[in-house]
Amino acid sequence: GQSLEQPSEVTAVEGAIVQINCTYQTSGFYGLSWYQQHDGGAPTFLSYNGLDGLEETGRFSSFLSRSDSYGYLLLQELQMKDSASYFCVQAAGNKLTFGGGTRVLVKP
Amino acid sequence: DTGVSQDPRHKITKRGQNVTFRCDPISEHNRLYWYRQTLGQGPEFLTYFQNEAQLEKSRLLSDRFSAERPKGSFSTLEIQRTEQGDSAMYLCASSLGGRQLSTDTQYFGPGTRLTVL
Numbered sequence: 001g002q003s004l005e006q007p008s009e010v011t012a013v014e015g016a017i018v019q020i021n022c023t024y025q026t027s028g029f030y031g032l033s034w035y036q037q038h039d040g041g042a043p044t045f046l047s048y049n050g051l052d053g054l055e056e057t058g059r060f061s062s063f064l065s066r067s068d069s070y071g072y073l074l075l076q077e078l079q080m081k082d083s084a085s086y087f088c089v090q091a092a093g094n095k096l097t098f099g100g101g102t103r104v105l106v107k108p
Numbered sequence: 109d110t111g112v113s114q115d116p117r118h119k120i121t122k123r124g125q126n127v128t129f130r131c132d133p134i135s136e137h138n139r140l141y142w143y144r145q146t147l148g149q150g151p152e153f154l155t156y157f158q159n160e161a162q163l164e165k166s167r168l169l170s171d172r173f174s175a176e177r178p179k180g181s182f183s184t185l186e187i188q189r190t191e192q193g194d195s196a197m198y199l200c201a202s203s204l205g206g207r208q209l210s211t212d213t214q215y216f217g218p219g220t221r222l223t224v225l
Contacts, residue, residue, distance in 0.1 A: 042216035050211060087150050094164035098150035
């Protein structure tokens, strides 16, 4: 089957670093994406990892280890606007599966 | 506005009624996806089109749900004999498909919020 595990909630202060882990169990795995969703908004694409290693996009980085069936999203220099839900997403075959989401709350 | 649009944004219906939602993807995008999202959960994949072909349909999708993309442009999602459990946000996304589904960047519409009374 296909399932993704990620923590339900993380709280941090402005300027801090947050790491959101995602573990997956699937066959036919191609890669892992990350999406951000603010309350009341639509999901927006953040990052994609098709190969092992780190992908960096500004303050956000994403990592994948296929051997460990594990990835993470790293949020650096947290800002209040980063308060949102973050989803890891996997594609296998013709199906896309979103994780349950990690709600990040940034405090002043 | 060249983003993904969905219509209507909100729909309130009585149990047992049929409803139809429309999605207009970004014009050059060949892939279109439908998801359902309930409060506090991630989007749940429903179905996916490449051009006009429906390539995948979730096993979670009952026979009351049907989707079409007749000309490979806009898509409709119909729910027949609605139930209270169908209440959710229905999201549409589109992408310019590459070789693999996983490499696509999906662009989501604002969603249609369905409330079944």
